[in-house]
Amino acid sequence: RRIQVCRDVSCHMRGAQALLAQLRQAAANANVTAPGIEVEEVSCLGRCDSAPAVALDDHPLAGPVERILALARSSDPVPPLAAPPVRRWPTDPHADGAAHYSIAREIAARGDAGREAVLAALRDSGLRGMGGAGFPTGNKWAFTRQAPGEIKYVVCNADESEPGTYKDRAILAELPHLVIEGMILGGFVIGAERGILYLRHEYAPERAAIEGALERARAAGVLGRAVFGGGRPYDIEVFVSPGGYIMGEETALFEALEDRRGEPRNKPPFPTTHGLFGKPTLINNVETFAAVPAILCRGAAWWAAQGVGGCKGLKFISVSGDVARPGVYCVPMGTPVRELLALCGGVGGGVAAGKPLLAFAPGGASSRFLPADKLDVALDFAALQQAGSMLGSGAVIFVAEGRDLVELAANEVRFFRNESCGKCVPCRLGTEKAVALVDEALAGRPRAGLVPLLRDLGKTLGRTSICGLGQVALEPLLSVLDNFPEAARQRLGDLGARGNGGRP
Numbered sequence: 001r002r003i004q005v006c007r008d009v010s011c012h013m014r015g016a017q018a019l020l021a022q023l024r025q026a027a028a029n030a031n032v033t034a035p036g037i038e039v040e041e042v043s044c045l046g047r048c049d050s051a052p053a054v055a056l057d058d059h060p061l062a063g064p065v066e067r068i069l070a071l072a073r074s075s076d077p078v079p080p081l082a083a084p085p086v087r088r089w090p091t092d093p094h095a096d097g098a099a100h101y102s103i104a105r106e107i108a109a110r111g112d113a114g115r116e117a118v119l120a121a122l123r124d125s126g127l128r129g130m131g132g133a134g135f136p137t138g139n140k141w142a143f144t145r146q147a148p149g150e151i152k153y154v155v156c157n158a159d160e161s162e163p164g165t166y167k168d169r170a171i172l173a174e175l176p177h178l179v180i181e182g183m184i185l186g187g188f189v190i191g192a193e194r195g196i197l198y199l200r201h202e203y204a205p206e207r208a209a210i211e212g213a214l215e216r217a218r219a220a221g222v223l224g225r226a227v228f229g230g231g232r233p234y235d236i237e238v239f240v241s242p243g244g245y246i247m248g249e250e251t252a253l254f255e256a257l258e259d260r261r262g263e264p265r266n267k268p269p270f271p272t273t274h275g276l277f278g279k280p281t282l283i284n285n286v287e288t289f290a291a292v293p294a295i296l297c298r299g300a301a302w303w304a305a306q307g308v309g310g311c312k313g314l315k316f317i318s319v320s321g322d323v324a325r326p327g328v329y330c331v332p333m334g335t336p337v338r339e340l341l342a343l344c345g346g347v348g349g350g351v352a353a354g355k356p357l358l359a360f361a362p363g364g365a366s367s368r369f370l371p372a373d374k375l376d377v378a379l380d381f382a383a384l385q386q387a388g389s390m391l392g393s394g395a396v397i398f399v400a401e402g403r404d405l406v407e408l409a410a411n412e413v414r415f416f417r418n419e420s421c422g423k424c425v426p427c428r429l430g431t432e433k434a435v436a437l438v439d440e441a442l443a444g445r446p447r448a449g450l451v452p453l454l455r456d457l458g459k460t461l462g463r464t465s466i467c468g469l470g471q472v473a474l475e476p477l478l479s480v481l482d483n484f485p486e487a488a489r490q491r492l493g494d495l496g497a498r499g500n501g502g503r504p
Contacts, residue, residue: 001036001037001038001056001057001072002038002039002040002056002057002058003023003027003037003038003039003040003054003055003056003068003069003072004040004041004042004045004054004055004056004058005019005020005023005039005040005041005042005052005053005054006041006042006043006044006045006047006051006052006053006054007020007041007042007043007411008043008044008163008365008411008412008415009163009164009365009397009408009411009412009415010048010051010163010164010320010321010326010397011044011045011048011051011052011053011163012052012408012411013051013320013321013322013397013399013403013408014051014052015052016041016051016052019052019054019065020039020041022065023039023065023068023069024039026065026066026069027039027069027072030069030072030073037069037072037073042055043161043163043245043415043418043419044161044162044163044202044245044415045060045202046160046161046165046166046169046200046202046203047060047166048163048164048165048166048318048320048326048395049166049318049319049320049326049327049328050062050326051320051326054068055202056068056071056072056078057078058201058202058204059078059204060081060202060204060205061078061079061081062081080205081205084170084173084174086174087174089174089175089330090306090314090330091175091178091290091291091294091314091316091330092175092178092294093293093294093297093298094177094178098297100177100181100216100217100220101177101180101181101184101217101220101222103181103185103293103296103297104181104184104185104188104222104293105222107185107188107296108188108227114188115145115188115189117296118141118185118188118189118292118296119138119141119142119145119189120138120300121138121295121296121299121300122137122138122141122292122295122300123136123138123139123142123300124138124300124301124304125138125295125300125303125304125312125313126300126303126304126312126313127288127291127292127295127303127312127313128313128381129284129285129288130285130287130288130291130315130316130394131157131160131284131285131287131288131393132363132390132391132392132393132468134381134391137284137288137292140272140282140284141186141189141190141282143272143273144190144271144272144280144281144282145189145190145191147272147273147280148280149279149280151193151277151279152190152191152192152279152280152281152282153192153194153195153196153275153276153277153279153280153281153282154183154186154187154190154192154194154195154196154236154281154282154283155195155196155197155198155250155253155254155257155275155276155281155282155283156179156182156183156195156196156197156198156283156284156285156286156289157198157248157250157253157283157284157285157286158172158179158197158198158199158200158203158206158285158286159198159199159200159241159247159248159253160200160248160285160286160393161200161244161245161247161248161419162245162248162364162365162366162392162393162395163364163365163412163415164318164320164321164361164364164365164393164395164396164397165318165364165365165393165394165395166318166328166395167287167316167317167318167328167393167394167395168285168286168287168316169203169206170316170328171286171287171290171316172199172203172206172209172210172286173205173206173209175290176209176210176212176213177213177216177217178289178290178293178294179197179210179286179289179290180210180213180214180217180223180236181222181292181293182284182288182289182290182291182292182293183195183197183236183289184217184222184223184227184234184236185292185293185296186282186284186289186292187234187282188234189282190280190282192234192282193232193233193234193235194234194235194236194237195234195235195236195237196236196237196238196239196257196276197210197236197237197238197239198239198241198253198256198257199238199239199240199241200240200241200243200247200248201240201241201242201243207238207240210238211238214236214238217236218235223235223236239257241253241256242256242262244262244419244421245415245416245419245469246262246263246264246419246420246421246467246469247262249264249467249468249469250271250283251264251265251267251271251467252264252265252421252467253283254271254275254276254281257276258276258277261421262421263421263423264421264423264466264467266466271283287316287394291303291313291314306332306333307332307333307334308332308333308334308335308378309334309378309380310334311332311333311334311378311380311383312333313332313333314330314331314332314333315330315331315332315333315335315379315391315394316328316329316330316394317329317330317331317340317379317394317395317396318364318393318394318395318396319340319344319395319396319398320395320396320397320398321360321396321397321398321399321400322347322355322357322398322399322400322403323341323344323345323346323347323398324344324345324346324347325343325344325345326344327344329343329344331343331379333379333380334378334379334380334383335378335379336375336376336377336378336379337360337362337374337375337376337377337378337379337396338375338376340379340396341357341360341375341398344398347398347400355400355401355402356372356400356401357372357375357398357399357400357401358371358372358399358400358401358402358403358405359371359372359399359403359405359483359484360372360375360396360397360398360399361389361395361396361397361399361476362377362379362384362389362390362391362392362396363384363389363390363391363392363393363394363395363396364392364393364394364395364397365395365397365412365415365416365476366390366392366393366412366416366468366472366473366475366476367384367389367390367391367392367472367475367476368388368389368390368475368476368478368479368482368483369389369399369405369409369476369479369480369483369484370387370388370389370479370483371483371484374387379391379394379396388479388482388483389479404487404491405480405484405487405488406438406442406477406480406487406488406490406491406492407442407491408476409476409477409479409480410435410438410439410442410477412476412477413431413434413435413438413473413474413476413477414435416431416469416470416472416473417431417432417434417435417473419469420469420470420473421469423466424464424465424466424470426460426461426464426465426470427461427465427466427467427469427470427473430457430460430461430465430470430473430474431461431470431473431474433457434454434457434458434473434474434477437450437453437454438454438477438492441491441492441493442491446491446492446493448493450492450493451481451488451492451493454474454477454478454481454492455478455481457474458474458475458477458478461473461474462474
């Protein structure tokens with residue numbers, strides 16, 4: 001049996017390496033009498049709120065070393081995680097008593113007028129894609145509807161695999177009916193007969209939740225052979241990702257669905273005209289689809305008014321790192337990061353108890369670290385870009401004083417190095433080179449001109465990599481050079497000297 005311990009940034013901050021060492025020692029002793037237990041470190045398990053995350057044979061579990069080992073020695077099935085507490089999410093219109101799928105039924109009964117009403121509401125609401133790109137949702141749905149072709153698809157990207165990011169997991173577990181209803185509405189608007197929910201393979205408990213909800217939707221008659229009026233069929237299936245961060249990139253996801261190696265495609269053309277199997281495809285992430293029923297039920301003006309500081313809508317945020325209460329929070333778009341930190345109980349979780357904040361990454365492992373004096377920046381696409389980072393996947397990682405930021409950034413660069421699909425040379429070789437250079441420096445052997453070389457390497461990856469992985473792979477590290485120069489100087493050497501003409 002395999003005990004898996006996450007090694008990535010949020011779990012690393014919460015003692016993953018110490019837990020890994022304890023489990024390896026305990027397993028070595030156990031294997032004397034009961035051989036067959038392996039302990040391995042793995043990439044993100046999507047459980048950053050319970051860091052350090054552990055799984056047994058791909059089933060997530062919690063508990064001290066003794067319990068984990070006892071379960072590994074047993075032949076019994078891994079017990080399921082406790083069900084999440086029932087929470088009243090502000091994006092759930094059914095919490096007010098409306099029947100599930102009543103919105104989809106009402107819209108479908110209106111025919112083309114219903115389709116136009118959906119597009120108008122999405123445009124007026126200001127809803128943007130919540131997977132990281134932030135593209136206007138109404139425009140994407142309209143472009144896909146207008147694309148020529150009889151066969152079209154709806155795809156929900158539920159493969160959030162970036163360290164620190166797990167908000168979609170909470171939505172799938174607690175609000176699966178909203179995701180399904182959003183996909184039903186998407187299929188109705190564009191004229192699709194098939195929807196696919198593409199799920200990351202670590203989300204076995206959430207798969208059970210979504211498949212149970214799909215069965216209830218079929219029983220209610222909103223999925224199956226005769227929906228949307230006129231006897232038009234529409235159904236949704238769950239496809240489990242083969243695994244890997246790159247599989248969450250939308251075109252690599254299509255490649256996997258088409259039974260090919262998961263590598264990104266060049267764009268254009270874009271999925272709205274040439275997506276799955278070359279057909280027009282509406283692809284959004286879990287959070288985006290789940291927002292659509294609320295907008296249609298309560299109105300575009302209601303959604304827009306939920307934001308603060310001139311922003312529109314609500315935002316689910318995954319919080320991890322040095323906080324007292326990591327978890328998923330739904331806040332108004334435009335909420336200052338300082339207020340989010342207060343909701344999480346402030347800095348004081350884990351080994352960082354009582355220490356002040358040093359830095360935070362507002363958009364997951366791919367976003368740039370910002371210093372504590374920028375805590376008043378708004379959780380908003382434009383505001384965070386102006387501050388020098390990004391909202392990204394909506395995953396805030398808080399870092400307390402006393403942490404080695406260079407080491408944390410190196411952990412993130414190693415993740416991207418490991419997860420590169422290898423298709424393009426800049427990403428495949430550039431990430432490998434960056435990790436080798438930084439690891440040398442962290443071992444006490446920084447080469448002359450290292451920092452300018454890393455900057456040049458980062459520019460090259462940003463300009464020449466095919467997809468977002470290579471384009472952002474070095475950004476966490478470069479942000480430490482820019483925003484925390486003294487910390488970088490202590491670990492990497494002179495920030496200005498080039499040496500050897502800047503050549504490796």
